[in-house]
Each structure stands twice: as structure tokens, then as C-alpha cells.
Amino acid sequence: xxxxxxxxxxxxxxxxxxxxxxEETLEQHVEGCPPCRRELERxxxxxxxxxxxxxxxxxxxxxxxxxxxxxxxxxxxxxxxxLADRLRDVFRPLLPSRALLRPAGVLALLAAGFFAGRVxxxxxxxxxxxxxxxxxxxxxxxxxxxxxxxxxERTLTGNxxxxxxxxxLLAAAADPADPGLRARTVELLKDLGGExxxxxxxxxxxxxxxxxxxxxxxLEALKPFASDPETRKVLTGVLLVxxxxxxxxxxxxxxxxxxxxxxxxxxxxxxxRENNPYxxxxxxxxxxxxxxxxxxx
Amino acid sequence: xxxxxxxxxxxxxxxxxxxxxxADLVRAAQRGDQSAFESLVRVYDQGVLKLAGNxxxxxxxxxxxxxxxxxxxxxxxxxxxxxxxxxxxxxxxxTNLCLDYLRRKKVRKEEPATRTTAEGEMDRLSxxxxxxxxxxxQRSLLSDQLRRRVExxxxxxxxxxxxxxxxxxxxxxxxxxxxxxxxxxxxxxxNCLFRATxxxxxxxxxxx
Numbered sequence: 001x002x003x004x005x006x007x008x009x010x011x012x013x014x015x016x017x018x019x020x021x022x023e024e025t026l027e028q029h030v031e032g033c034p035p036c037r038r039e040l041e042r043x044x045x046x047x048x049x050x051x052x053x054x055x056x057x058x059x060x061x062x063x064x065x066x067x068x069x070x071x072x073x074x075x076x077x078x079x080x081x082x083l084a085d086r087l088r089d090v091f092r093p094l095l096p097s098r099a100l101l102r103p104a105g106v107l108a109l110l111a112a113g114f115f116a117g118r119v120x121x122x123x124x125x126x127x128x129x130x131x132x133x134x135x136x137x138x139x140x141x142x143x144x145x146x147x148x149x150x151x152x153e154r155t156l157t158g159n160x161x162x163x164x165x166x167x168x169l170l171a172a173a174a175d176p177a178d179p180g181l182r183a184r185t186v187e188l189l190k191d192l193g194g195e196x197x198x199x200x201x202x203x204x205x206x207x208x209x210x211x212x213x214x215x216x217x218x219l220e221a222l223k224p225f226a227s228d229p230e231t232r233k234v235l236t237g238v239l240l241v242x243x244x245x246x247x248x249x250x251x252x253x254x255x256x257x258x259x260x261x262x263x264x265x266x267x268x269x270x271x272x273r274e275n276n277p278y279x280x281x282x283x284x285x286x287x288x289x290x291x292x293x294x295x296x297x
Numbered sequence: 298x299x300x301x302x303x304x305x306x307x308x309x310x311x312x313x314x315x316x317x318x319x320a321d322l323v324r325a326a327q328r329g330d331q332s333a334f335e336s337l338v339r340v341y342d343q344g345v346l347k348l349a350g351n352x353x354x355x356x357x358x359x360x361x362x363x364x365x366x367x368x369x370x371x372x373x374x375x376x377x378x379x380x381x382x383x384x385x386x387x388x389x390x391x392t393n394l395c396l397d398y399l400r401r402k403k404v405r406k407e408e409p410a411t412r413t414t415a416e417g418e419m420d421r422l423s424x425x426x427x428x429x430x431x432x433x434x435q436r437s438l439l440s441d442q443l444r445r446r447v448e449x450x451x452x453x454x455x456x457x458x459x460x461x462x463x464x465x466x467x468x469x470x471x472x473x474x475x476x477x478x479x480x481x482x483x484x485x486x487x488n489c490l491f492r493a494t495x496x497x498x499x500x501x502x503x504x505x
Contacts (some may be wrong), residue, residue: 054351
């Protein structure tokens with residue numbers, strides 16, 4: 001290997017992208033060639049310098065991205081998993097190769113389309129918006145059998161300690177379609193906050209729900225657990241990143257009730273960018289009470 | 298207690314989801330399981346945001362690319378056929394969006410690298426501060442100058458060179474995976490990386 005080739009390989013060498021054999025040849029060359037050794041050191045410094053151009057997203061930005069995405073997805077129509085997609089999934093494992101898959105798949109899709117059309121004509125008498133295809137199978141005669149899922153309203157009555165009721169409520173607390181329902185559910189769950197799965201659902205709502213009304217209800221329900229470390233962790237996150245001042249005000253109230261040493265740094269970090277007078281005053285008062293400075297601003 | 302980076306965000310996810318194979322997660326999300334989709338987002342979203350931020354050097358644009366990427370994933374996940382890994386598929390989406398953006402930006406009037414705020418002139422993209430910026434003012438000044446220089450050199454790369462460089466240097470992706478995501482061969486990605494590092498070596502020569 002000559003010097004020119006060796007130097008061309010330096011970047012790939014430092015990124016670990018050379019073949020083992022090339023790597024060994026390069027190392028041998030560099031060992032016996034002081035100018036290339038110096039050049040490799042320069043290349044290494046370049047790599048370290050380039051690290052200074054790295055950018056790490058701030059936690060607040062990531063949180064706000066996630067919240068916005070959650071809201072947009074909640075507002076978006078559910079993605080469709082079409083009949084054609086399902087058919088493709090069904091037929092793929094039955095066929096030996098991609099080459100055979102194509103013509104057979106086309107025939108299968110045609111057959112399914114024909115039969116599905118006939119079936120659909122019948123089910124259209126019912127309300128199609130309440131139906132979806134849950135499964136299907138190709139019959140030997142060339143037809144297709146669809147398993148339809150029909151949505152029907154039904155009333156379920158029971159106590160909160162009934163497991164079925166509880167599971168339905170936990171699902172409703174995260175139902176992206178209806179913030180009003182989520183708020184009422186969270187309110188209903190507040191007496192069960194002592195149970196792990198309910199507490200988790202409340203924390204989840206507080207941290208992630210796009211609707212401030214729901215987050216406030218969750219905060220209310222979490223009041224009795226303000227000393228619990230997991231709850232405090234989420235409350236701290238809320239205090240730092242929630243964009244609703246009402247939610248942050250409730251969070252600071254709960255956090256300073258039980259002033260812990262770890263909170264000092266959080267308050268000091270938050271104060272320079274917090275504009276809400278109530279939160280500022282509460283934080284300053286809490287810091288004074290433990291003889292900590294508001295310091296950093 | 299000051300919570301660690303991303304800690305609050307991940308606490309619940311880690312507590313509520315049992316470890317699942319990624320392919321299972323994708324299949325569950327394809328069937329409409331929202332929490333599986335959310336888990337997929339949380340595995341990759343920091344990387345996506347970081348790539349977009351590094352490439353576009355603007356928080357608002359990185360935010361927009363993040364939203365568009367995951368909305369496209371959400372809308373098109375049913376068409377994902379496991380012909381490649383989910384990560385490659387996702388990175389194809391984000392890199393295409395970023396490349397489009399960078400190409401459009403090339404023909405637009407360049408945005409200034411700084412903005413005026415109440416605290417004075419600041420970078421458009423706030424970079425994480427050094428461990429102890431007050432510790433050694435001279436060093437801090439030098440690293441600030443260096444960072445600005447690196448950023449200005451990055452601006453001079455072609456969109457494709459820049460993308461390949463960002464993915465290799467900051468995301469730690471292998472050239473083969475980069476080639477798959479960008480829709481090119483490993484060899485072409487290698488050449489791109491080579492050209493990018495060469496340009497940077499020339500431009501940063503006086504720092505070395």
C-alpha cells in the first residue's frame with residue numbers, strides 16, 4: 001500500500017468501515033511511515049472536532065414533538081388495512097416463490113374482489129361503518145370467506161371493583177377520540193389511584209394527554225400520591241415542560257407540599273424561563289424555606 | 298430532583314410495555330394497536346429528531362420533519378411488507394423528507410445562522426452546552442468558534458454528502474444501512490462519506 005492509498009482509506013478506517021484485510025495492510029503501512037502516522041493523527045483530531053457539531057434534541061422539544069404527534073394522530077382517521085393487504089398476507093405463505101406469487105396473487109385478488117363484492121352487497125343492508133373484516137380465508141372452490149366484526153352498542157353495569165369494568169375504564173382513559181370521555185373516566189378512577197395499574201393510567205394521562213382538562217383531572221386524582229417517587233418524577237416533568245400554566249400551577253403546589261432536596265435544582269432550572277407569577281412566587285418561597293438560593297438567574 | 302434527559306418521557310413506557318420483538322410490534326401496530334405504534338415511535342423518535350435537527354439546523358424544521366415522518370409512518374404502516382428492517386424503512390422516509398427540504402433550501406434565500414432574542418444574538422439551533430462552560434473561558438471560546446466553523450462547513454456539503462456524513466458520524470449507522478436508507482449502494486455511500494470528510498479536512502485545516 002502506498003501513502004496515497006493509505007490516506008484515502010483513513011476516514012473509512014476511523015469509522016471502522018474497512019475490511020479486516022485492508023485494515024491490517026493500512027496499520028502495517030502507518031507503522032512504518034512517520035508522515036502517514038502524523039496524517040492519521042490529524043484525521044483523528046478532525047473526527048473529534050466534528051463531534052462539536054453534534055446536536056442533541058432538548059427534552060422539552062422531544063416532549064412537545066410527542067404531544068403534538070399524539071394530538072395529530074388522535075385527530076387523524078384510522079389507517080386502513082385493506083382487503084387487498086390482508087389477501088396478500090394470506091396468500092404469501094402459501095406460494096413457493098415471488099415469481100409464482102404474482103400471477104396467482106392477481107387471480108386470487110380478482111376472485112376475492114368478485115366474491116367480496118357480492119358479500120358486500122349483502123352486508124351493505126346493515127350499516128357498513130359498523131363492520132370490518134377481521135379475518136378471511138380462501139376456500140378450495142376459489143371463493144373467499146370473510147370473518148366480519150360488527151360493532152354493537154351494549155351496556156355494561158357493575159362496580160368499580162369489577163375487573164371487566166376496570167379494564168374498560170382504563171381503555172377509555174386513553175381513548176384518543178374523545179377528550180370528554182377521558183376526563184370523565186379519569187375523574188371516576190381517582191378513588192382507585194392506590195392500585196398500580198390505575199395509578200399508571202393516571203400518570204400516563206398527566207404526562208401525555210393532549211387535553212389540559214384531562215391532565216388537570218389526572219393531577220387532582222394524583223394528589224394523595226404526591227410523595228410517591230414515580231408520581232413526583234412525572235410531576236417534575238410536567239412542571240418543566242407542560243405548556244399549560246394551570247397544570248404547572250397544580251404541579252408546583254403538589255411538589256412543594258413535600259419539599260425534597262432534589263427539587264431545589266429543578267426549581268432553579270425552571271425559574272429563569274418561567275413567566276407565571278404564581279409559580280415563580282411558590283418556587284422562590286419554597287427555595288427560601290430550605291435556605292437555597294434562586295441563584296442561577 | 299432534576300430528571301435526566303428523556304427520563305420522564307420514558308418512565309411510563311418502560312413500566313407499561315413488556316419487551317417485544319420489533320416485528321411483533323410492527324404487526325401489532327399494523328392491526329391498529331395504538332400502544333404498539335407508540336412504542337415504535339419511542340424507540341426511534343429521538344434518533345429521527347436528532348437527525349433532522351443536525352441536518353436542518355433549525356428546531357422548528359426538525360419539529361416539522363418529526364411530525365411528517367411519523368404521520369407518514371402511521372398512514373402507511375399497513376403497506377410495510379418486511380422487505381427491509383423497520384428502521385431502514387423509517388429512515389428512508391425521514392431522509393427523503395430531509396433531502397427534499399435541503400434541496401428546497403438550496404434554492405431559497407439562506408436563513409441567517411443567528412436570531413435576535415431578548416438575550417441578544419443566538420444560534421438558530423441551541424446546542425447542548427459544554428459540561429462546564431464557565432470552567433475554562435478560553436477553551437469554551439475556542440470550542441464555540443470550532444462549532445460555528447463545523448456548522449458552516451456542513452452547510453457547504455451537498456445534501457447527499459451531508460446526509461451520509463450525519464448518519465455515519467452522529468447516528469453511528471453502518472454505510473450499508475445508510476445506502477439502503479438513502480436508496481443507493483454501499484459503495485456510493487462510501488464515496489459520499491469520503492468526499493464529505495475531505496471537504497471538511499480542507500475547511501478545518503487550520504484547527505488541526
